[in-house]
Amino acid sequence: MILLSAKVIAIANQKGGVGKTTTTLNLAAALALLGQRVLAMDLDPHANASVHLSLFPETLEVTAYDLFHAQQADGALFSRLIKTGLSGGFDFVPGHIRLSELEVDLRDRENKGLILTQALTLLRDRYDYVLVDCPPHVGVLLVNAIVASDMVLIPIQTDFLALYGIRLLFDTIRLLNKVLPHAVRYRALATMYDQRTAACRKILRLMRDKLGARVFTTVIHFDTKFRESSAGGKVIFEVDPKARGAREYMQLAKEMLANENA
Ligand SMILES: Nc1ncnc2c1ncn2[C@@H]1O[C@H](COP(=O)(O)OP(=O)(O)O)[C@@H](O)[C@H]1O
Numbered sequence: 001m002i003l004l005s006a007k008v009i010a011i012a013n014q015k016g017g018v019g020k021t022t023t024t025l026n027l028a029a030a031l032a033l034l035g036q037r038v039l040a041m042d043l044d045p046h047a048n049a050s051v052h053l054s055l056f057p058e059t060l061e062v063t064a065y066d067l068f069h070a071q072q073a074d075g076a077l078f079s080r081l082i083k084t085g086l087s088g089g090f091d092f093v094p095g096h097i098r099l100s101e102l103e104v105d106l107r108d109r110e111n112k113g114l115i116l117t118q119a120l121t122l123l124r125d126r127y128d129y130v131l132v133d134c135p136p137h138v139g140v141l142l143v144n145a146i147v148a149s150d151m152v153l154i155p156i157q158t159d160f161l162a163l164y165g166i167r168l169l170f171d172t173i174r175l176l177n178k179v180l181p182h183a184v185r186y187r188a189l190a191t192m193y194d195q196r197t198a199a200c201r202k203i204l205r206l207m208r209d210k211l212g213a214r215v216f217t218t219v220i221h222f223d224t225k226f227r228e229s230s231a232g233g234k235v236i237f238e239v240d241p242k243a244r245g246a247r248e249y250m251q252l253a254k255e256m257l258a259n260e261n262a
């Protein structure tokens with residue numbers, strides 16, 4: 001099947017440190033290596049994904065913050081906003097700490113949950129995938145990302161406390177399901193898995209029991225190469241394409257493409 005329109009994937013979990021940014025960047029790179037046209041967006045005020053790619057928000061003229069402020073996103077804004085020619089092989093919209101001000105700035109804006117959806121209509125034929133790195137809290141940005149998405153990808157760090165974190169996200173999804181014309185599609189991804197640890201094995205079992213086929217078959221194991229690559233401003237494929245983490249994000253990309261074409 002030829003994709004005529006970008007699939008938008010929101011990478012979300014209200015818990016921090018579970019692998020959202022790592023998944024956004026490395027899945028984007030894997031999809032790009034497979035020949036997909038990919039745009040990644042940083043909607044987290046911490047702007048970790050941007051810094052990871054050596055795009056320092058304070059030095060940038062426009063960021064995702066401006067996208068949410070524009071009354072009408074247009075081609076001219078996107079051409080200033082979208083960074084191309086990056087080493088990961090995908091295009092990128094940087095974030096900014098001021099994204100955290102949007103809660104207040106957009107207080108009186110009509111249809112404020114649809115800003116990203118509307119903006120992306122202009123881009124849907126330019127990309128096969130748009131991956132959105134979400135902030136770790138409920139708010140206007142997370143709602144925009146979920147509303148715009150075809151799928152919410154929930155990275156779950158395979159330890160005990162991480163499972164509690166997703167309750168909040170499911171509450172948000174349930175709430176949105178009441179107002180959206182279709183139910184939010186979501187899939188869970190086990191991250192930082194260590195099969196030697198009983199707690200990890202237990203959480204993965206629990207995830208599969210509770211969420212069944214919604215859990216990706218691919219499991220991302222703990223791999224120190226991720227720290228190394230983020231410290232060096234690279235995706236794992238540039239640091240060590242043979243690393244386990246690289247192979248697993250490639251496997252995840254293939255699993256997604258296979259599901260798409262099924
Ligand atoms: N599979 C993994 N194995 C080892 N370290 C990882 C893995 N995934 C992410 N990390 C590291 O864990 C930290 C948090 O990951 P990150 O993707 O920034 O989480 P989030 O965006 O959810 O806050 C980072 O230092 C990252 O390099």
Ligand SMILES: [Mg+2]
Nearest residue numbers: 020021044048
């Ligand atoms: Mg992050």
